[in-house]
Amino acid sequence: MKKIIAQYPKAHIVISADVSTMANSGCFIIRNSQWSYQFLKDWHQMHMTSTAINDQMGFEATYKKRGKEALTKIVILPPDVINSDAPPMGRQLPHHKVSR
Numbered sequence: 001m002k003k004i005i006a007q008y009p010k011a012h013i014v015i016s017a018d019v020s021t022m023a024n025s026g027c028f029i030i031r032n033s034q035w036s037y038q039f040l041k042d043w044h045q046m047h048m049t050s051t052a053i054n055d056q057m058g059f060e061a062t063y064k065k066r067g068k069e070a071l072t073k074i075v076i077l078p079p080d081v082i083n084s085d086a087p088p089m090g091r092q093l094p095h096h097k098v099s100r
Helices: 002-007 034-049 053-066 068-071
Strands: 015-016 024-030 075-078
Touching: 034 053, 034 068, 053 068, 068 075
Parallel strands: 015 075
Antiparallel strands: 015 024
């Protein structure tokens, strides 16, 4: 994880893409910052009060609501970097670091 963090020093949230939505919220890296705290708060609120039927849809709605600001603070990596490329039982490769 330290390598990933070092590659994106300005990121407040680093998360892997998902096969069906923007991001897989099963595992992510978050900077301890006021911006991250507010994003998490807004994400939770979005999930509780909107048509986002799961946390991943809530993440995507919150990301889109933040607009250009999210582009500079959130990094979305390929699916297999910090999470499994779903479904892992069918897509797991030897170089994947998750779900071995």
